[in-house]
Every structure is written in structure tokens, then in C-alpha cells.
Amino acid sequence: MKRRAVIAGNWKMYKGGALGVELAQKLVVACGDLATVDVVVAPPFTALAAVAHELQGSRIDLGAQNLHPAAEGAFTGEVSAPMLLESGVRWVIIGHSERRQLFGETDDSVRDKVRAALEHGLRPIVCLGETLAEREAGRTLEVVHRQFDAFAATLASKPGFGVVAYEPVWAIGTGKVASVEQAEEVHSALRARLANHGPEVAERTRILYGGSVKPDNAAALLDQPNIDGALVGGASLDAESFCRIVAAAPSAA
Ligand code: PEP
Numbered sequence: 001m002k003r004r005a006v007i008a009g010n011w012k013m014y015k016g017g018a019l020g021v022e023l024a025q026k027l028v029v030a031c032g033d034l035a036t037v038d039v040v041v042a043p044p045f046t047a048l049a050a051v052a053h054e055l056q057g058s059r060i061d062l063g064a065q066n067l068h069p070a071a072e073g074a075f076t077g078e079v080s081a082p083m084l085l086e087s088g089v090r091w092v093i094i095g096h097s098e099r100r101q102l103f104g105e106t107d108d109s110v111r112d113k114v115r116a117a118l119e120h121g122l123r124p125i126v127c128l129g130e131t132l133a134e135r136e137a138g139r140t141l142e143v144v145h146r147q148f149d150a151f152a153a154t155l156a157s158k159p160g161f162g163v164v165a166y167e168p169v170w171a172i173g174t175g176k177v178a179s180v181e182q183a184e185e186v187h188s189a190l191r192a193r194l195a196n197h198g199p200e201v202a203e204r205t206r207i208l209y210g211g212s213v214k215p216d217n218a219a220a221l222l223d224q225p226n227i228d229g230a231l232v233g234g235a236s237l238d239a240e241s242f243c244r245i246v247a248a249a250p251s252a253a
Contacts, residue, residue, distance in 0.1 A: 171211025
């Protein structure tokens with residue numbers, strides 16, 4: 001049986017303030033009442049409260065793009081899990097490749113953030129994926145397994161609560177989508193790896209694909225047995241595109 005799909009939009013450093021409010025309003029109208037798919041949007045921090053207000057009464061959940069592992073402290077410029085919860089956030093993206101590549105995130109910091117999210121009841125969307133050089137060197141599975149093993153036991157402590165997002169770095173924002181076969185190969189390898197933490201963890205954990213997902217390629221990806229949703233960057237900035245991807249997700253109770 002298909003797991004309930006998750007379609008999550010990562011707005012990155014776009015759509016703050018009034019533009020974020022406008023996008024949220026359009027999303028609520030276009031796909032705000034779907035009961036069969038988990039729909040999540042992750043605006044920039046400054047837009048969270050305003051977008052939370054717009055999403056009230058809809059079925060779209062609010063996500064954040066990062067968090068600090070501590071609950072509070074002298075960490076200038078950082079935001080904690082309790083602060084996110086207070087702003088209406090229910091999901092948090094952790095270890096996105098842009099954070100790993102541009103902001104020095106490591107496998108260890110990703111694990112600490114996953115732990116903090118779980119402790120406070122935020123659903124982590126934990127990202128991993130290989131670079132083009134790693135794929136061309138035949139190291140894809142070695143790399144994603146290393147990234148995965150750093151947080152897997154922590155994620156497995158609450159089976160089905162958090163999700164994994166496989167995002168080949170070479171496919172993010174480039175228009176180069178992984179083929180259905182390339183994506184499913186990694187997703188099924190990750191499913192097998194999840195089974196090291198028990199059959200329930202393997203069965204219940206949703207694994208999203210991310211990397212140039214668009215309305216015209218979403219259905220074929222989401223149809224794969226081990227692809228349980230999508231993490232969407234560029235196409236999530238347009239309500240019609242994002243909601244067409246949501247509509248392509250198989251329905252589940
Ligand atoms: C992302 O940033 O997570 C992403 C998948 O971006 P895009 O859809 O634009 O490739």
C-alpha cells in the first residue's frame with residue numbers, strides 16, 4: 001500500500017512579507033483542502049507568522065528551513081525549535097544541500113538538529129544527496145548511506161514521524177531531474193537501510209524526492225513504489241505549479 005504522500009515547498013530566500021502572504025492566499029484557494037496528502041510550505045523565517053495566519057483553517061502545514069539544536073541561548077542570528085513551534089511551524093527542513101555546501105553543515109550537526117526537532121515535536125524533513133562528481137565517480141550510494149547513517153537511529157526513535165528527502169545536488173535548481181530509475185534506485189536502497197532499524201521504521205518512513213520536480217514530471221516520480229512525496233524548490237514559488245504537483249500525488253486515507 002502507498003504511504004501517504006508529503007509534498008513540501010521550500011521557498012528558500014524568496015517570498016518574504018507581502019509576497020509570501022499573497023502566495024499563501026493563492027495556495028489556500030488552489031490546494032488548501034486536500035485531506036489525502038500532507039502539504040507543507042516552508043517560507044523564510046520573517047514570513048512565518050504572517051503565512052501561519054493565512055494558512056489557518058486550511059490543511060496546508062507550515063514548515064521552516066532550518067533550526068538551531070539548542071532550545072535557547074547566546075546564538076546570534078539563530079532560531080530554536082520552541083520558537084518555531086510558537087510561530088505555528090510543524091515541519092522543519094534539515095541538512096539541505098545549500099546549508100551543507102554554503103553554511104558548513106555537517107552530518108553531525110544534521111543529527112543534532114534532527115534530535116532537537118524530534119524532542120520538541122517538530123517533524124524533520126532530512127535532506128541528503130550526492131554531487132555530480134560523486135555520482136560520476138560511482139559513489140552515490142556510499143555518500144547517501146554515510147549521510148543517512150548519521151541521523152537514521154535518531155529519526156527511527158519516532159517511526160514515521162519525520163521524513164527523508166533524497167535530493168541529488170546536481171538536480172537542484174538546475175532543471176536536470178533524476179530519471180525515475182535513478183531516483184527509485186536510491187530510494188529503494190534507503191528503504192533497505194531503514195530496515196536496519198526495524199520493519200516498522202522501513203514501512204512507515206516516507207522518502208521524498210527533490211531536484212527540479214515540476215508539474216510535468218511529478219506523476220511519474222510519485223508513482224514509484226519507494227517515492228513517497230516531493231520536496232519542491234523553484235516550482236513551489238508559483239501556486240498553480242505547486243498545486244499541480246500536489247494533485248499528481250497518489251491519494252491515501
Ligand atoms: C530544493 O531546493 O530542495 C529543490 C529541490 O529545488 P528545485 O526544485 O528548484 O530543484
